[in-house]
Amino acid sequence: MLENHAKLVKFFSSSDEIIGRKKLQKMIYILKKCDVPYEEKFEFHFYGPYSEELTLRIEELCNLGFITEQKEKKSNYYQYRYQVTEQGEQFLNQSNVTLPPIDNLIEKMKVQSSRFLELVSTMLYFDHLSKQEVAEKVQVVKKKSNYTEKDINEAWQFIDELNAIAK
């Protein structure tokens, strides 16, 4: 029952906590690109790949009491913090969903900024293109983000490291 929900609860259960909606979106997308079988559909939006299905499913998990979402006021913006609940853990234990190991991937992504994960996920979105074309595409679709060549090189290295973990 609700396998896709259970897979997401597993993500929160493995993450301790996730801070930021954008970060959450990008992390799930990157996991998906690392062959973790999340089934939410992503499209290209403002900040790169975004899934409305994921947004709605997170809301459902909150309503079901399987995760909590705390809205926190920062100096000039709001931030959202997500954590799994005890009921969520129970739900996970009762579900028979299995995922490949994700803890190390999550650990690696969690310490990165959402801006960097936005770049990584955008590059992965264009992974059918050559490296040169990906770099050019990033400059077109992320004109206002001013990503430098150094950022892009770091992102490639990060992607290689993720792939090595995923293997």
Add this chain to the structure above:
Amino acid sequence: MSYKDERLSEEKVFKDPVHRYVHVNDQVIWDLIGAPEFQRLRRVKQLGTSYVTFHGAEHSRFNHSLGVYEIVRRILNNFEGQPNWNQDERLLCLCAALLHDLGHGPFSHSFEKVFKLDHEDFTRKIILGDTHINQILRRVGEAFPQKVADVINKTYEDKLVVSLISSQIDADRMDYLQRDAYYTGVSYGHFDMERILRVMRPLEDQVVIKESGMHAVEDYIMSRYQMYWQVYFHPVTRSAEVILSKILHRAKSLFEQGYAFKLKPTHFLSFFAEDVSLQEYLRLDEHVVLYYFQMWIDEDDEILSDLCERFSNRHLFKYIEFNPNLQMNQWMELYRLFTEAGINPDYYLVVDSSSDLPYDFYRPGEEEERLPIHLLMPKTNELRELSRHSDIVEAISGKKRTDHKLYFPQDFLEALPEDSDIKKRIFEILFH
């Protein structure tokens, strides 16, 4: 004259129940409509399984695609000569509007979930691959197919062009709300589109609405809200969708077990293997799928046969409201009881969830990703986010609604022996 500027010697019109007429003047558009990959959309229903609930909902993605094209054509006629609008993008917008749903397969929603497909990926492949559509677009320019694919994929550099096809108030939504309302026969889904088109203004990277058109936009948002819950998430439609998904799962599972089908599922083989080529994808339309379902009624596998009979003859699963959190233990007990009763719960006990977000907004400092609808204020030309100006929209903004239902074959349960404890307990859980 170059192909991109070529006009038909005489305007062609399609009679359309929603927009009255769809007008075609460009040779390119006429050729695209005639391409086999576009004609295939006649054989893919716009609303999937909704026809089991609303018998009029037999319209196709072909109708809808022409409708989106027509709306964009009218918007661009209004934009001509306005600041920020580059008339050189006209043909690109029209092609993207016409082709935006090109990659939809039969019963998209279920097929994509079960066989892990992505219709947007196939849209791109049809536009860029070895197809008639690609040949036509390439006659406009070598880079033109890629541009069309980028607009549909929302990665085109000119965001104004993208927002016409895809935003919270775009031609796609404006067409499907009205068209689906018309064909289902419901009274929701109507709004004053002519008014909205008249008050749309192009800005550097988005389309905005003159403040005087706010009430027409309110109507549009409300009709979207109602259509989702009254039509798109109708529980009976979802029952058919559940059965459809289970048929596909069962057929795939049987194939993997080496089951000998009486009718070899030739058209499905690459789908079962999750390795579908473009040509194989294009061959499988809804007519072909429904043919197989009819044939599979005669299969020896009781589950496949039963599910296909249910789908073909509208012999659907019943449903009850279900809260997966509060009723988790009941679910587990039902799963066990169904198994003991010889009713495979993997196919006959299904929780289905639907959620919708009618309108979302982005405010500085918040992390939302959807571009909101902006109103262009009189005199100051300042932009204001819609929900900050409209009490009606504010009331439903950011409000998400979820609905969980549990589906099961009540006829199977009723057929269990009267004195069976299993039957008593199942009915107790489901109906008390």
